[in-house]
Amino acid sequence: MTKPNVLISGASVAGPALAYFLHHAGYDVTVVERAPALRDTGYAVDFRGPALDVLKELGILTELREHDTRMGGTTIVDEAGNEVVQLPAEAFGGELDVPKRDLTRILHRLTADDVEYLFDDSITALTDHGPGVTVEFEHHPAREFDLVIGADGVHSNVRRLAFGPDGDALRHLGMSGAGFSTANHLGLDRRGLMMPGKASILLFSTGPTEPLTVSLSFATASPALDRLTRTEQEQALRDAFAGYGWEAPRLLTAMSEADDFYFASSCQVHLDHWHRGRVALIGDAGYCAAPTSGMGTSQALVGAWTLARELSAAGGRHEIAYTAYEERLRPYVLENQAAGRQAAASFSGGEAPPAIS
Incomplete structure (x- = not known):
């Protein structure tokens, strides 16, 4: 059969x-x-x-x-990098993370x-x-x-x-952003850092010698940016984070050098x-x-x-x-x-x- x-x-x-x-x-x-x-x-x-x-x-x-x-856990910081609150691992992770x-x-x-x-x-x-x-x-x-x-x-x-x-x-949830990895200059060791807001930054690393994983997100009206070129997407990110302090300028520079850059809307x-x-x-x-x-x-x-x-x-x-x-x-x-x-x-x-x- x-x-x-x-x-x-x-x-x-x-x-x-x-x-x-x-x-x-x-x-x-x-x-x-x-x-x-x-x-x-x-x-x-x-x-x-x-x-x-x-x-x-x-x-x-x-x-x-x-x-x-x-x-x-993850440390929440403000736009100046000052600690606001500590969140436990359960806030972002599951029972098993790989x-x-x-x-x-x-x-x-x-x-x-x-x-x-x-x-x-x-x-x-x-x-x-x-x-x-x-x-x-x-x-x-x-x-x-x-x-x-x-x-x-x-x-x-x-x-x-x-x-x-x-x-x-396909229902847009009002956010778009990019992900990439760069050198772990902050020495994060199985921890995360997050600056929430209309333009938000999430950083984490699985060890001090492992790469820093970067997520840059910002408010958008539609997923139209997904269809643009990488150059255009990077410019949209620079516009969204213009005037932001903390790690934003350094991360925007690292973004252009990353070979694993990707962009997606939520x-x-x-x-x-x-x-x-x-x-x-x-x-x-x-x-x-x-x-x-x-x-x-x-x-x-x-x-x-x-x-x-x-x-x-x-x-x-x-x-x-x-x-x-x-x-x-x-x-x-x-x-x-x-x-x-x-x-x-x-x-x-x-x-x-x-x-x-």
């Missing part, structure tokens, strides 16, 4: 986790990733609540604990022998013709799949192809349904709660585990499985999205956007 085959777009966290569970449920799994190789960047990610149970199911919880950053590069490397190793990975490629067209989905790729020949799952982030290519333009699905994804026909979405692609929620990685893992479990329980009948997956997961997602909106408002000094049902 031929195994049902599934294509997953995205090889970060949700994609490989889902690939692992589906392979063990009897699926033939392919993962396509537009990056040329496994990504080796990203902040430390934290896990809370049910995500720890998923890590146990994956069999990697003990190994990940060996990579725990064991971050301490560098994202370690998580993605472990997930890839866990699945590499059983799952086909297509790096340096992306989906260009999806045709759901009832019995299956015809998938066209940028580089590989077109192929047929029984199911297609988008695990490709907040600006999901699969979502755009299957659901159409984002429209109101957004949420809201959809009435996370599936259409044989195509479904997991993680940020379907229900991003925004980085301010602190739940992105946990939500990705729980979403992958829930979808795989429902597909297995439904005997591969995707319509039943997709519906059950949404019903089971949506309360958890709504709670995380509410937290993301509230945190975005507290960082920027504004009011939280209204709740969305």
